[in-house]
Amino acid sequence: MEAAPASLVVVAAALFGATVGSFLNVCIYRMPRRGMTISSPRRSHCPGCGFALPWHDNIPLWSWISLGGQCRSCRAPISPRYLIVEALTATAFVLLVRRYLLDGPPQPLVFGAVLLLVAGCIVASFIDQDLQFLPDEVTVRGMLAILPAAVLIPDLHLPARGWVADGLAFLIPFLDRARAVLPAFLRDKWAVSAAAAALAAIPVCGWTYLSYWRWAHPKEPKGIAGGALASTIGCAVFGSAAVMISKPELALHPRIHSLWCALVGMAAGAGVILAVGAIGRQVFRKEAMGFGDVKLMGLLGGFAGWGGVLSGFALACILGSAVGIYRLIRHRSRYLPFGPYLVLGCLFTILWPAAFTKMLGWYMGLFR
Ligand SMILES: [Zn+2]
Secondary structure: OOOOOHHHHHHHHHHHHHHHHHHHHHHHHHOOOOOOOOOOOOOOEOOOOOOEOOHHHOOOOHHHHHOOOEOOOOOOEOOOHHHHHHHHHHHHHHHHHHHHHHOOOOOHHHHHHHHHHHHHHHHHHHHHHHHOOOOHHHHHHHHHHHHHHHHHOHHHOOOOHHHHOOHHHHHHHHHHHHHHHOOHHHHOHHHHHHHHHHHHHHHHHHHHHHHHHHHHOOOOOOOHHHHHHHHHHHHHHHHHHHHHHHOHHHOOOHHHHHHHHHHHHHHHHHHHHHHHHHHHHHHHOOOOOOHHHHHHHHHHHHHHHHHHHHHHHHHHHHHHHHHHHHHHHHHOOOOOOOHHHHHHHHHHHHHOHHHHHHHHHHHHHOOO
C-alpha cells in the first residue's frame, strides 16, 4: 500500500486537532466546576439561557464562525476562547505530526506521548489564564504517568543524550571564566550536572516531605528531622542519577537511562520553581510562585529532562517578563499567570532541542 501523501496527512491532523480542541474546551470549562464531569451532563448548554446545543452547533471552528460568536437561542456572546483553543490545538497537531511522523524517521510512541502532554498543557494553560490555578488532573496525573511512559518509550529521552549535559550551558561562558577557581571535580560537564541535580533535589525532597507531613499529620510538629533525611536521600539519589544521565554507559540500559532522565527532570523542574519562590518570598515578601507551577514544572521536566526544563524555564522568564511589562504599562495589571509561559518555553525545548542548542551557540558566541 502506498503511504498517504504528506498533504493529506497534514489536513487529517488539522481536522482531528480541531475536534480534540473542541473536547479540550469542554475540559477547560467543566474541570474547575463542581458538579460537572467531562461526561456529565451529556450535552453542552449555553451558560446564559440553558439552551442545549444541537450537534450542528458543536462542529469545531465552523459553528463558532457561522453563529458569529453568539448563542443561537439568546444571542449571548460565546467566548472567542472556544475558537482560539480549537485553532490552537489544530495547529499544534499539525506541528507534532510533521515533527514526529513526517520529517525524519517516524516515532509514533513519542508522538502519542507528546500529543497527550500538549493536550493537557492547553487545558492547564487556559484554566490558569481564567482562574489562576493549575488542575491536579493534568499536573499530578501527568507526573504519575510520565515514569512508566519513560520506561516504555526510552526514545522520549534518547534525543536528549547529546545535549542534556549542555542544559546549563548558558552558564558555561561564566563557568569558563570561573574555571580557574573551581575545584577540579567541577571542571567536567557531567560533574556540573551531578552537582546541579543534587542541589536541586535538596529543597524539592525536603519540601515534598514537609508538605506531605503537614497534609497527613496536621496536628503534630513539623517533622524537620524527616525533611532533612528526605533531602539527604534525594540529594544522593538525584546526584548519582545525574552522573548516569551524563555518562549513558553507566546507566546499563536505555530504559533505565530514560527513567533517570525523567526523574531528574522532574526534580529540576519542580526545584527551580521552589527555589525562585523561596527567593521571591525573601526579597519581595510575597508569594511569587504557586504550588501549581511546581507540579506543572515537575510534569514538563519529566518530558524535557533537566537540561530541557531549565532551558525552558529561562525562555519562559524572557517571554513572561516581556508580556508582563507590556500588561503593566498598558493595563496597569500586575498579575500574570506564569503557567502558560512555562508551557510555551518547555514545549519549545522538548520539540526543537536542536534549535535551542543553536540559540545557545549564538549566545555563547557573544562572550568570545
Ligand atoms: Zn443562550
